[in-house]
Amino acid sequence: MRWKALVFIALAQLMVVLDATIVNIALPWAQHDLGISDGNKQWVITAYALAFGGLLLFGGRIADLWGRKRTFVTGLVGFALASALGGAAQGEAMMLGARALQGMFGALLAPAALSLLAVTFTDAKERAKAFGIYGAIAGGGGAVGLILGGFLTEYLNWRWTFFVNIPFAVIAAAGAYFVIREPAGSRNRSSLDIPGVVLSTLGLVSLVYGFTRAESDGWSDAVTVGMFVASAVLLLAFVFTESKVRSPLLPLRVLLDRNRGGVYLSLGLAVIAMFGLFLFLTYYLQVVRGYSPVTTGFAFLPMIVGMITGSTQIGARLMTRVRPRLLMGPGFLVAALGMLLLTQLEINSSYPALILPAQLLLGLGMGTAFMPAMSLATHGVQPRDAGVASAMVNTSQQVGGAIGTALLNTIAASATTAYVAAHAAGATNAKLLQAQAMVNGYTHAIWWAVGILAAAATIALTLINTGVPGSAAPTASGSTEGAEDEVQIPVVAH
Structure with a gap:
């Protein structure tokens, strides 16, 4: 029954994660059809991000108070209705309202999904497999969104990037209602x-x-x-x-545990680097190289393959044998190595020789690191706090995504402007100069992403000191949090 539950939890998580990128590819067509101005088009993305990021902690605590299964199903139904509204939008206001509603219900859904996973899988080996699958989806869902968004936009209509959520949500909600059994006594009975x-x-x-x-x-x-x-x-x-x-709402004991704090911080930094990369590679492949939306989506396949391999074959297999920091630290460093390859990007760089191996390394590293990070973020937490601890994982990712998009894009834009100013006098081909300047901007920003990933690895290796999951050996910090609940959620030795 637990593994059936995982199918529906994973399906819901995939829907939420891919929705963060699937709309990006469809945005130009939606903007044209709905008459959205250039000044307001960013609000199609921003309305979702603000509602989702702002309400995650609230959604996590609602899951603890109201029940995770009930919150999960409510989030799915609401997300499906909001998606139908977005797909049927006839104007700017209707579209922006639908995106905000998607974010609100996503903020209920995402922490409920992760906390359900945390209280459902308590055996160390089963937990490793379950979080391996979940980590692969959490890491690779954005790239899946690019592929699916490209297909739907090119061969159907931009509205299907919204409508596609409805079957996902209906199947996941029906399955969750009939299959998921929330452990008794895990709800928080305190006031809001x-x-x-x-x-x-x-x-x-x-x-x-x-x-x-x-x-x-x-x-x-x-x-x-x-x-x-x-x-x-x-x-x-x-x-x-x-x-x-x-x-x-957020008990400080959840944050002040050095292992969970280390996870939230290192994961947030890693997402800063990843979101910037998605943005740059999408623009590089479509604008500089002239790839179609579908071809661009498929160009991200090596990263997805790497993430699935790293999460399910490396992370899940080693999680019960080695300390989490020995997976997370090296995982982030492997991802940094892949990012380092992309600093060599040029206008005519070979996809098989440079971009493909870089993506494989990025995927392998991130998949290996994400898997223990997702598990450790909720492992050892008291059941009554599982929802809000899960919300903190999503919050660190959401805030990291916002920072990554803004920070790295600003760095790239500044470097692009400086390159044009320095080379404009001797340029004979304005279009070629602009392309060279864009690629120069991307590589400048990618160098920053390399440094950010190195910082994430350093934090993981120094702050996270918990032992092998399921072992009883204590470590230096000596935390005993969650000991009273170890029947339901076994404690990682802190």
Whole structure:
């Protein structure tokens, strides 16, 4: 029964992850059909990101309080309805509203899915296999979205990038309702922390919007700076509130465990690098090389193959034998090596000789690292906190994605402008110069991504000190969190 449950949990997670990229390829066609202005087109992406990122902690705590299965099914049904609304959109307002609703229900769905996995698979070996599959989907779903988005846009219609979610959601919701059995006694019976909900939601929305606006309006823009200041104030107030209230939205014990803190931080950094890469490679292949949407999607297949292999064949097999940091640290370093290859990108770089091996290394490294990270983020946490601990994983990824897109795109744009200014005088072909400048910008930003991945590896190797899952040997930090609940969620020795 547990493995049947995994099928429906994985299907729902795939739907949420691929939705982050599937709409990107369809955006130009949707913008044209619906008459969305250039100034507002980013809101098709931003409306989803703000609602999803801002409400994740709230969604995670709702799962703990209301029940994970109930929250999961509600999230799926709501996501399907919002997707139908988006596919049927007749104008800009309807589209943006549908995207915001998708984000809201996604914020219910994503943490409920991961926390269901955490409380369902308690045996170390079974947990390794389950999280191997989940990690592969979480890491590779974005690339799957590019392939599916390309197919649907090129051969059907951009509206199908929304409608495709409906069968995913219906199958997952029906399966979850009849198959998933939430362990008894794992729900949190405390009251909801309303001040925490308000402060965390406003703080995360300000942070995500700040980075989104920085990408389009610049880092010195008054509103951008104001958003960052507001975010810092709100999130500090949130932390202070959580330390004082009786039933906090995010118990600080979830964050202050050095292993989970290390996972959230290193995973967030890795996603910064990955989201930037998706953006640059998509533009490089379509704009510089002239690939069609479908061909571009298939060009990402090696990364998907690498992620599935790294997650299910390397991470899952070694997770019960070696410490998580010895998978995460080297995994991020292998990914950094793949990224390092892409710093050699030129206008006519060979796909088989350069881009393919780089993607394989990236996929292998990320798949190997994501798998223990996903498991460790919820392992050892008390069942009553599983939802909010899962939400923190999604939050670190969502915030990392917003930072990666804005930060690396800004670096690339600055390097592109500088290259054009330096070479314009002697240029004889303006189109060639622009292409060379774009590639130069991408390689500059990819160097930053290499450094970010190296930082993620360093954090994983130094902060994460837990032992082999299922072993009883204590480590230096000596944490005993979750010991009282080890029948339901066995404790990783901290």
